[in-house]
Amino acid sequence: MKFTKLGRVAALAAAGALLLSSCASNEAPADESEDTTGGETSSISGTLNGVGASSMGGAQTVWIAGFQTANPDVTVNYDPAGSGAGVEAITGGGADYAGSDAVLEADATSPVCAADGYPVNLPVYISPVAVVFNLEGIDSLNMDAETIANIFKGEITNWNDEAIASQNEGVELPDQAITAVHRSDESGTTENFAEYLSAVAPDTWDAEPDKVFPYEGGEGAQQTSGVIDAVTNNQGTIGYADASRAGELGTVALKVGEEYVEFSADAAAAVVETATIEEGRQDGDLAFEIDRTTTESGVYPLVLVSYTVACSSYEDAEKGALVHAYLTHVISEEGQQAAADEAGSAPISASIRDQITESIAGMVE
Amino acid sequence: MSSAPAAASPKLRAKGRPADIIFQGISTFAGISILVMLGLVAIFLVVQSIPAFGPDFDVKGTSNFLEYVGPLAFGTVWASFLAMIMAVPVAIGIALFITHFAPRKLASTIGFVIDLLAAVPSVVFGLWGANVLAGFMKPAYAWLSDNLGFIPLFAGTASGTGRTILTASIVLAVMVLPIITALSREVFLQTPRLHEEASLALGATRWEMIKMAVLPFGASGIVSASILGLGRALGETMAIAMVLSPSLVVSFILTSGTNPSTIASNIALSFPEAHGNEVSALIATGLVLFIITILVNGLARWLLGRNPRTGGAK
Numbered sequence: 017m018k019f020t021k022l023g024r025v026a027a028l029a030a031a032g033a034l035l036l037s038s039c040a041s042n043e044a045p046a047d048e049s050e051d052t053t054g055g056e057t058s059s060i061s062g063t064l065n066g067v068g069a070s071s072m073g074g075a076q077t078v079w080i081a082g083f084q085t086a087n088p089d090v091t092v093n094y095d096p097a098g099s100g101a102g103v104e105a106i107t108g109g110g111a112d113y114a115g116s117d118a119v120l121e122a123d124a125t126s127p128v129c130a131a132d133g134y135p136v137n138l139p140v141y142i143s144p145v146a147v148v149f150n151l152e153g154i155d156s157l158n159m160d161a162e163t164i165a166n167i168f169k170g171e172i173t174n175w176n177d178e179a180i181a182s183q184n185e186g187v188e189l190p191d192q193a194i195t196a197v198h199r200s201d202e203s204g205t206t207e208n209f210a211e212y213l214s215a216v217a218p219d220t221w222d223a224e225p226d227k228v229f230p231y232e233g234g235e236g237a238q239q240t241s242g243v244i245d246a247v248t249n250n251q252g253t254i255g256y257a258d259a260s261r262a263g264e265l266g267t268v269a270l271k272v273g274e275e276y277v278e279f280s281a282d283a284a285a286a287v288v289e290t291a292t293i294e295e296g297r298q299d300g301d302l303a304f305e306i307d308r309t310t311t312e313s314g315v316y317p318l319v320l321v322s323y324t325v326a327c328s329s330y331e332d333a334e335k336g337a338l339v340h341a342y343l344t345h346v347i348s349e350e351g352q353q354a355a356a357d358e359a360g361s362a363p364i365s366a367s368i369r370d371q372i373t374e375s376i377a378g379m380v381e
Numbered sequence: 382m383s384s385a386p387a388a389a390s391p392k393l394r395a396k397g398r399p400a401d402i403i404f405q406g407i408s409t410f411a412g413i414s415i416l417v418m419l420g421l422v423a424i425f426l427v428v429q430s431i432p433a434f435g436p437d438f439d440v441k442g443t444s445n446f447l448e449y450v451g452p453l454a455f456g457t458v459w460a461s462f463l464a465m466i467m468a469v470p471v472a473i474g475i476a477l478f479i480t481h482f483a484p485r486k487l488a489s490t491i492g493f494v495i496d497l498l499a500a501v502p503s504v505v506f507g508l509w510g511a512n513v514l515a516g517f518m519k520p521a522y523a524w525l526s527d528n529l530g531f532i533p534l535f536a537g538t539a540s541g542t543g544r545t546i547l548t549a550s551i552v553l554a555v556m557v558l559p560i561i562t563a564l565s566r567e568v569f570l571q572t573p574r575l576h577e578e579a580s581l582a583l584g585a586t587r588w589e590m591i592k593m594a595v596l597p598f599g600a601s602g603i604v605s606a607s608i609l610g611l612g613r614a615l616g617e618t619m620a621i622a623m624v625l626s627p628s629l630v631v632s633f634i635l636t637s638g639t640n641p642s643t644i645a646s647n648i649a650l651s652f653p654e655a656h657g658n659e660v661s662a663l664i665a666t667g668l669v670l671f672i673i674t675i676l677v678n679g680l681a682r683w684l685l686g687r688n689p690r691t692g693g694a695k
Contacts, residue, residue: 097653098652098653098654100653100654100656103656104656193538193541194541195540195541195638200622200625200642201649201650201654202653202654202655203654204654227654228441228442228651230442232628232629232630232639233639235542235544235626235638235639236544236626236627236628237511237542237544238623238650242511246511246542246544249512249515249516249542250516250519250541250543252541253542
């Protein structure tokens with residue numbers, strides 16, 4: 017009797033295994049796979065290993081699925097272990113490419129690069145960061161950086177504060193305490209948020225931008241989902257998170273110049289357009305210095321730019337060709353659009369695509 | 382817990398047969414391997430954490446390691462302490478109910494449910510704590526700080542999301558409950574029937590019988606069970622990381638959104654993005670947690686050994 021029971025369990029397990037194994041990542045989005053091929057690249061094969069920022073983990077999954085569908089003999093792995101892990105992996109030779117929310121130092125080296133090669137930062141993932149809040153019946157508020165900084169520092173503690181009310185005429189603000197929610201884990205989102213505030217409102221936000229939230233006030237929540245949950249489940253809360261996760265929550269329009277700008281993919285991509293490359297960078301290293309204080313119209317300066325760190329040329333030429341093919345797919349219009357659909361990022365503009373194409377040309381020479 | 386009486390005298394050793402020798406070898410290997418593993422972990426922690434004790438320490442705005450680990454160590458012990466206060470009495474109550482009060486059918490059902498609770502992953506507890514319990518407790522915190530704010534434990538503004546150290550401790554208490562209950566139940570079941578019947582025969586009520594026969598007999602078992610539970614509470618990572626709103630502070634306030642973090646959850650939250658000196662600092666905090674756990678276990682053993690009446694209950 018015991019035996020038949022065992023047999024039943026075994027049969028179930030076997031059936032489960034069959035079911036599970038029948039979905040491989042290669043065959044994911046069947047319809048868009050046809051046209052994502054980079055033409056001549058379909059004959060390549062090999063394995064690529066990437067480690068890095070979790071912010072673009074979702075986008076990497078989409079890119080990998082698209083790329084592997086077009087090139088069935090290629091395996092690309094991306095481990096979203098964090099920017100720190102990514103930087104360590106590429107400089108230590110543990111990965112072929114890395115993802116990082118912060119640019120790699122100009123003098124960094126990597127053992128996977130050719131003798132005359134060096135690591136380059138390629139801005140492949142642009143994501144607007146939204147300031148989200150939860151107030152009954154209010155979908156949008158206007159705020160300048162000064163006000164946001166004061167709220168997250170704990171200086172403005174009530175929603176009907178004059179500083180908020182004066183920028184939102186006609187909006188009925190409740191007499192309710194503000195609960196500011198920040199990330200409790202270390203995060204590139206926090207760093208970009210702090211960079212924006214310390215650039216635009218340096219007198220209020222006097223802490224050095226870092227991945228750690230610098231002030232004691234407010235409440236911490238783990239990762240983007242933790243912040244979104246905390247804001248969604250509680251009235252009177254405000255937080256910051258990847259814009260793709262804002263959902264039904266109210267969002268803040270940032271004051272840029274004389275107008276207030278809601279986040280949008282175009283507005284986010286536009287601010288990267290106005291960015292300049294950091295001084296002291298080698299050719300092809302696109303380490304952008306985003307101008308957070310821009311007053312240009314229609315630009316949303318609170319963005320997270322995540323870089324793929326790769327070598328300008330690889331020690332192993334085959335590896336180089338593979339990385340080149342993969343990155344070509346990543347920055348292609350289809351690749352960027354797929355990431356935008358799945359992960360909510362802002363597709364990079366044509367001029368940035370041209371710059372990256374130029375940067376990675378050395379990989380196949 | 383209750384050790385079986387050592388019936389076989391160690392001096393009378395049978396001639397070694399192959400099966401005996403093999404079995405002895407396997408069990409000796411198992412015994413030694415646990416020491417080796419613990420030793421390797423200790424060595425790893427010490428070696429990797431050495432850079433953190435250097436002069437140029439700069440992690441999260443603190444200038445030396447003690448300043449960094451202090452609030453974390455405090456938070457770890459404080460959260461576990463709160464959890465144990467809540468869990469131990471309830472666990473003993475459940476164990477007594479199962480062993481001495483409940484009808485047999487109900488007892489086995491409750492026992493089953495308790496064991497099931499032990500099998501729930503900590504991520505699930507974390508989700509429940511952050512999304513359900515925190516919201517449920519929020520009005521209570523607001524009330525406490527409005528009306529009992531003069532008590533230092535409830536001072537200041539209440540948390541706007543309910544993600545306080547008290548919520549985290551409640552989650553911890555629920556998580557350690559099954560461990561303490563299951564072990565206490567086994568110990569209480571071992572109470573000699575004769576002791577119980579004797580005290581009942583002398584006219585004791587059921588409660589007096591439990592007080593005089595069951596609890597003294599099970600005291601050492603309860604302590605051991607609590608230590609095991611405490612071990613889990615001290616090291617719990619995921620649930621705390623998800624539930625607690627942490628800061629780098631030392632604070633006894635139970636209802637605030639600014640809470641001391643715990644060592645384990647801080648490692649989980651900071652490690653993925655850490656690099657350079659911070660990695661060693663985090664591993665060094667792990668070493669501190671290791672030492673805290675050893676100290677707690679040592680203390681418990683010492684307490685047990687000091688009181689031969691309960692420690693050596695047979």
